[in-house]
Amino acid sequence: MTQRPPITAAHSGLRSELVRSSNLSTVLRALHARGPLSRSQLGTLTGLTRSAVGALVTELVRLDLVVEEGSAVGGGRGRPSAMASPAADRNVVIAVQINVDSIVAAAVGLGGTIHSSQRMNRPRRRIGVEPTVADVAALCQQLITGLAMACTVHGVGVGVVGLVRRADNVVIVAPNLGWHDVPLGDLLHRALGGSLPVLVANDADLSALAEMHRGAAIGASEVVSVWGEVGVGGGIVTRGELITGAAGLAGEVGHLPVNPEGSQCGCGSTGCWETEIGATALLRRAGLDPDAGAAAVDGLLLRAEAGDATALAALDAEARWIGIGVAGLISVLNPAIVVLGGLFGRIFAHTTVVIHQEIERRSLPAARAGVRIVPAALGADAPLLGAAELAFERVIADPKSVGR
Amino acid sequence: MTQRPPITAAHSGLRSELVRSSNLSTVLRALHARGPLSRSQLGTLTGLTRSAVGALVTELVRLDLVVEEGSAVGGGRGRPSAMASPAADRNVVIAVQINVDSIVAAAVGLGGTIHSSQRMNRPRRRIGVEPTVADVAALCQQLITGLAMACTVHGVGVGVVGLVRRADNVVIVAPNLGWHDVPLGDLLHRALGGSLPVLVANDADLSALAEMHRGAAIGASEVVSVWGEVGVGGGIVTRGELITGAAGLAGEVGHLPVNPEGSQCGCGSTGCWETEIGATALLRRAGLDPDAGAAAVDGLLLRAEAGDATALAALDAEARWIGIGVAGLISVLNPAIVVLGGLFGRIFAHTTVVIHQEIERRSLPAARAGVRIVPAALGADAPLLGAAELAFERVIADPKSVGR
Numbered sequence: 001m002t003q004r005p006p007i008t009a010a011h012s013g014l015r016s017e018l019v020r021s022s023n024l025s026t027v028l029r030a031l032h033a034r035g036p037l038s039r040s041q042l043g044t045l046t047g048l049t050r051s052a053v054g055a056l057v058t059e060l061v062r063l064d065l066v067v068e069e070g071s072a073v074g075g076g077r078g079r080p081s082a083m084a085s086p087a088a089d090r091n092v093v094i095a096v097q098i099n100v101d102s103i104v105a106a107a108v109g110l111g112g113t114i115h116s117s118q119r120m121n122r123p124r125r126r127i128g129v130e131p132t133v134a135d136v137a138a139l140c141q142q143l144i145t146g147l148a149m150a151c152t153v154h155g156v157g158v159g160v161v162g163l164v165r166r167a168d169n170v171v172i173v174a175p176n177l178g179w180h181d182v183p184l185g186d187l188l189h190r191a192l193g194g195s196l197p198v199l200v201a202n203d204a205d206l207s208a209l210a211e212m213h214r215g216a217a218i219g220a221s222e223v224v225s226v227w228g229e230v231g232v233g234g235g236i237v238t239r240g241e242l243i244t245g246a247a248g249l250a251g252e253v254g255h256l257p258v259n260p261e262g263s264q265c266g267c268g269s270t271g272c273w274e275t276e277i278g279a280t281a282l283l284r285r286a287g288l289d290p291d292a293g294a295a296a297v298d299g300l301l302l303r304a305e306a307g308d309a310t311a312l313a314a315l316d317a318e319a320r321w322i323g324i325g326v327a328g329l330i331s332v333l334n335p336a337i338v339v340l341g342g343l344f345g346r347i348f349a350h351t352t353v354v355i356h357q358e359i360e361r362r363s364l365p366a367a368r369a370g371v372r373i374v375p376a377a378l379g380a381d382a383p384l385l386g387a388a389e390l391a392f393e394r395v396i397a398d399p400k401s402v403g404r
Numbered sequence: 405m406t407q408r409p410p411i412t413a414a415h416s417g418l419r420s421e422l423v424r425s426s427n428l429s430t431v432l433r434a435l436h437a438r439g440p441l442s443r444s445q446l447g448t449l450t451g452l453t454r455s456a457v458g459a460l461v462t463e464l465v466r467l468d469l470v471v472e473e474g475s476a477v478g479g480g481r482g483r484p485s486a487m488a489s490p491a492a493d494r495n496v497v498i499a500v501q502i503n504v505d506s507i508v509a510a511a512v513g514l515g516g517t518i519h520s521s522q523r524m525n526r527p528r529r530r531i532g533v534e535p536t537v538a539d540v541a542a543l544c545q546q547l548i549t550g551l552a553m554a555c556t557v558h559g560v561g562v563g564v565v566g567l568v569r570r571a572d573n574v575v576i577v578a579p580n581l582g583w584h585d586v587p588l589g590d591l592l593h594r595a596l597g598g599s600l601p602v603l604v605a606n607d608a609d610l611s612a613l614a615e616m617h618r619g620a621a622i623g624a625s626e627v628v629s630v631w632g633e634v635g636v637g638g639g640i641v642t643r644g645e646l647i648t649g650a651a652g653l654a655g656e657v658g659h660l661p662v663n664p665e666g667s668q669c670g671c672g673s674t675g676c677w678e679t680e681i682g683a684t685a686l687l688r689r690a691g692l693d694p695d696a697g698a699a700a701v702d703g704l705l706l707r708a709e710a711g712d713a714t715a716l717a718a719l720d721a722e723a724r725w726i727g728i729g730v731a732g733l734i735s736v737l738n739p740a741i742v743v744l745g746g747l748f749g750r751i752f753a754h755t756t757v758v759i760h761q762e763i764e765r766r767s768l769p770a771a772r773a774g775v776r777i778v779p780a781a782l783g784a785d786a787p788l789l790g791a792a793e794l795a796f797e798r799v800i801a802d803p804k805s806v807g808r
Contacts, residue, residue: 163770172770222650236736238647238654245642245738246626249771255735257662257728257766269731269766324661327673331659332640334649362661362673366567366576367653 023048024399027056028086031066032111032396033213036085057084063404064090064152065110065395086111092151093391094140094196096158097203097383098132100176105139107147108388110395112214116146117384129182137191152402156196157391158184159203159383161231166248169200175266176230199390203227205251206386207341207376208235209242213389215377217337224335225376226253226326228343229294231266232274236333254278256325276321279343286314297343304350319351323358330363330371341376348375427452428803431460432469432490436515436800437617440473440489461488467808468494468556469514469799490515495806496555497795498544498600500562501607501787502536504580509543511551512792514799516618520550521788533586541595556806560600561795562588563607563787565635570652573604579670580634603794607631609655610790611745611780612639613646617793619781621741628739629780630657630730632747633698635670636678640737658682660729680725683747690718701747708754723755727762734767734775745780752779 023046030045031037037045042053060066061084070082088109096105106117118139136158144153162174169185189198208225217223223237232254236243243250254274255267262271263281275281279297280290286300287310303311326338340348352373359368376382395402427450434449435441441449446457464470465488474486492513500509510521522543540562548557566578573589593602612629621627627641636658640647647654658678659671666675667685679685683701684694690704691714707715730742744752756777763772780786799806 163768165770234736238642238649239645241643243642243647243737245771246740246774247738247770249738249768250642250736252735252738252768252771255732255766255768256660257732258664260662260728260766267735267766267768272766324664328659328661331656331671332638332654333647334651334653334656336650362659362671362676364567364653364656364659364671366569366651367649367656370650 021398021400023052024056024059025397027053028060028065028399029396031060031084031086032392035111036069036083038083042084060084060399063399063402065399065402088113088115089148090151091154091395092147093154093388094143094156095384095387095391096136096140096156097387098136098158098160098177100161103132103135103139104384105136105143106384106388107143108385110392112385112388114381114384116143118142127177129179129184129187132177133184133187133191136188140192153196154395154402155391156188156192156198157206157387157389158188158198158200159206159387160184160200161203161229163249163252164200164202164205166199166201166244169198171200172249197391197394199393201387201390202233202251203383203386204233204341205235205242206390207378207382208237208251208339208386209389210378210382210384210386211339211341211376212237212240212242214385215382216339216374220337222334222336223339224253224326224329224333224337225339225341226322226329226344227341227376228254228274228278230279232278238333253325253329256328258321258325258328273321273325277318277325277344281321282314282318282343282347285317286311294343297346301347301350315347315350316354318347319354320358322351323355324362326355326373327359327362327368330359330367334367335371338371338373339376340373341378341382345376345379425802425804427456428460428463429801431457432464432803433800435464435470435488435490436796439515440487442487446488464488464803467803467806469803469806492517492519493552494555495558495799496551497558497792498547498560499788499791499795500540500544500560501791502540502562502564502581504565507536507539507543508788509540509547510788510792511547512789512795514796516789516792518785518788520547522546531581533583533588533591536581537588537591537595540592544596557600558799558806559795560592560596560602561610561791561793562592562602562604563610563791564588564604565607565633567653567656568604568606568609570603570605570648573602575604576653601795601798605652605791605794606637606655607787607790608637608745609639609646610794611782611786612641612655612743612790613793614782614786614788614790615743615745615780616641616644616646618789619786620743620778624741626738626740627743628657628730628733628737628741629743629745630726630733630748631745631780632658632678632682634683636682642737657729657733660732662725662729662732677725677729681722681729681748685725686718686722686747686751689721690715698747701750705751705754719751719754720758722751723758724762726755727759728766730759730777731763731766731772734763734771738771739775742775742777743780744777745782745786749780749783 026046039053067087068082068084088111091110092107095108103120107115163172171182171184185198185200204227211217221240225235227233234251234253256273258273259271263275265272265275284290300311430450443457471491472486472488492515495514496511499512507524511519567576575586575588589602589604608631611631615621625644629639631637638657639655660677662677663675667679669676669679688694704715
């Protein structure tokens, strides 16, 4: 019944090349996230026909991004039981996490395997940009030197405890490092010789990304992550993607105004959520040195387990304020999962009852009906695994860009 | 250099059909939003080649969705200066807005032209579901009867002052109508004879959609809209699309917890943003009957313009609390534009200075750097125009679904 109008060859050729790239990406993404997989499993996951999957896997093998066990490389269709896996040994990124008191770097293979890692502890005080860039570059070089010759390094992903403008990889402000407007991506790109792409993001955003790909929120497309230490950050995933906002700054949930007559916040406002739920507030309520850090929080948890009333009351107050903000985020964003990480992951068992009480009291019943509140699954490695995802994204989005 | 692996005909045929549908949709969307447009303007807007645009416009003309001036229908390529427009007279949806004290319905043509509208005022008290469905169905039938014979009605979009689960068009709760768990979409679908698709959404979500397509935020892909009357709702747009959350409930910004020791909210919590900025709070602060409605707000604005100190103080307090919440939304979502509508649009001129002061004090400097705070442009028609967009979306996403 439908009469087809003419389509020019140029047009349909261009578009089917785009479709093909997008299908290559779909198959590589599935293998990166969930490999090894058989061709029929790939067909089920991607909705592509068996013959299309075959052609795409063959192309990915040719690009040296995938290995297929039981298949001759270069045109063979493989046995029915052949399993395809990401070529983790030959495709690596360097993931870096810049903390207040340490730098951690790791060589991570396609598929998320950590091949090797390096940690450098540094004095817990404000450290200049230049020595930090030099330290990070040195760690990256050590890791790269240790890789096999046949291995391609696709890029470097960096997580920082600060606000990052994703568009140009600039750290706008990192209060705990004393940094302002640092073009970290460019500096590191040059320090590494000018050939490797370097991408920089906020560590809480990266943790959210990692939890979505490999942690507590696998497969969920509507996720809110809240990450706490001294500062509080977060990541918001809708339709399966991390939202970035207009300038790549979205997700700063720590600055929700939960108590406008409350304490002064580092950002210049008063009563931001992080003034009520960051490590400083928790330790202060427990009568401890507010700046004593993670070890003091561990001590507080031990005291709470021994029944210490002050410690328990401090955790209840913390839980109440966590619940208040999470309730607001549930009403505004209607997530399927809320992931609590960092400090909030470590105190999860001690706070979950009160958090749920506040959510019950304060969020819209319909929005909270289906939501799960879960602790982060990846622990301290989450930002590093997220930095690896960031660095792999370009290759996975456009597998042919490896240019083999 | 690149050896192409074999692609089966079935696979590439299926995919290029998908690409073609998607391009048809792209062209129709551009015409719906910005028509009339010449073929070369369409090429610039969509990135498609001139010959592809020609074939796609010809197909849309054949589907009776587009008219092209200066072109013979059915195969002609048109003169270079031919202008394509949406066929507004032959493709219509019925848009409905159910308010607390009225129902408004309109026949809206493709391209957003309002052909005709009907308004029914109703007593401002809780009205049952059945009489409302009967009233809405009667208005829709009157509008449909008045349309030309050659006109196709593609569906019905309905905005309601309540929380709506988009997945199944159920009004979960509409406190001001006294409704709970009303399957409004299904009821109206049946009342209209069972053939027209009916989609239901929250009126603030629809206003956000309309402002993005035809109002204050045209062309912006990162938008937060805040709509106030007695209740406060909103819509969040990221990457050019309204976010829905896990169950279609996202955007309920009125329930941000801005003052956890504050007033009781209708939702059961205390100190939600809407308890501080809804019409009730504004009128109460001005010493007026909190339930006196929009006319009382107009009176308050007249008193403020005459220099009345109580009225000015009430507007300043209102502005301060609007600014506090907007600052939080800027930090969390990093929008390019914040649209203030309904009550907040009407009082915009009286509140903008204080709102900006609070945003300056309270939001992250990097996130607020590029943001514009603007009043809604579409006034009271916004939900209705949004309801029309909702009803047209299926046709625009898949033009061939009209089955001609």
